[in-house]
Amino acid sequence: DAGVIQSPRHEVTEMGQEVTLRCKPISGHDYLFWYRQTMMRGLELLIYFNNNVPIDDSGMPEDRFSAKMPNASFSTLKIQPSEPRDSAVYFCASSEGPRRAFFGQGTRLTVV
Amino acid sequence: SQQGEEDPQALSIQEGENATMNCSYKTSINNLQWYRQNSGRGLVHLILIRSNEREKHSGRLRVTLDTSKKSSSLLITASRAADTASYFCATDAGMDSNYQLIWGAGTKLIIKP
Numbered sequence: 001d002a003g004v005i006q007s008p009r010h011e012v013t014e015m016g017q018e019v020t021l022r023c024k025p026i027s028g029h030d031y032l033f034w035y036r037q038t039m040m041r042g043l044e045l046l047i048y049f050n051n052n053v054p055i056d057d058s059g060m061p062e063d064r065f066s067a068k069m070p071n072a073s074f075s076t077l078k079i080q081p082s083e084p085r086d087s088a089v090y091f092c093a094s095s096e097g098p099r100r101a102f103f104g105q106g107t108r109l110t111v112v
Numbered sequence: 113s114q115q116g117e118e119d120p121q122a123l124s125i126q127e128g129e130n131a132t133m134n135c136s137y138k139t140s141i142n143n144l145q146w147y148r149q150n151s152g153r154g155l156v157h158l159i160l161i162r163s164n165e166r167e168k169h170s171g172r173l174r175v176t177l178d179t180s181k182k183s184s185s186l187l188i189t190a191s192r193a194a195d196t197a198s199y200f201c202a203t204d205a206g207m208d209s210n211y212q213l214i215w216g217a218g219t220k221l222i223i224k225p
Binding site: 098105 | 142143145147153154155156157160200202204206211212213214215217218
């Protein structure tokens with residue numbers, strides 16, 4: 001199993017541009033999580049899905065952030081428009097029920 | 113909100129020594145998990161301890177859980193330079209399908225050669 005796959009690994013974009021982060025969870029996992037990690041705030045849960053349905057999006061900072069999971073093997077996190085304060089490492093993780101979560105390698109986003 | 117709180121925030125020890133990190137939480141939990149994060153990488157699961165367990169071992173790792181004190185500790189014995197990383201505890205307090213891990217701020221462990 002290749003694990004959780006995120007793309008791109010690095011993204012540099014200009015303020016105001018749309019950014020789309022992608023995640024392929026581990027096959028068979030029914031939970032998918034999007035996290036953001038910064039030095040100031042640590043690891044923050046943005047949103048999570050169960051069986052492709054968003055369960056809790058209370059961590060999404062504002063309307064500029066949106067996430068979708070059109071099927072069990074793919075999810076996106078979109079930021080539109082992006083701002084410098086969105087610069088962070090974004091992690092996707094998946095799990096099979098309430099057990100250990102498997103993390104992707106993360107996408108390092110820099111908004112200039 | 114962050115439920116788990118690790119202490120210390122940072123720990124620096126000599127290779128070969130034991131490292132102990134603690135985690136406190138606020139609500140009842142189903143299980144508590146410890147993860148490691150190497151610089152610039154994703155988090156890696158180390159060990160899960162259920163609420164009805166008190167101690168668990170995995171190689172050089174020993175985890176204890178005291179539900180009466182709402183605390184857990186992670187002990188790494190005979191530390192190695194490769195153990196240098198940040199360590200996070202995460203609690204699962206969800207019910208039914210409302211499952212999510214609530215994370216602490218982490219302990220940064222440095223093993224000096």
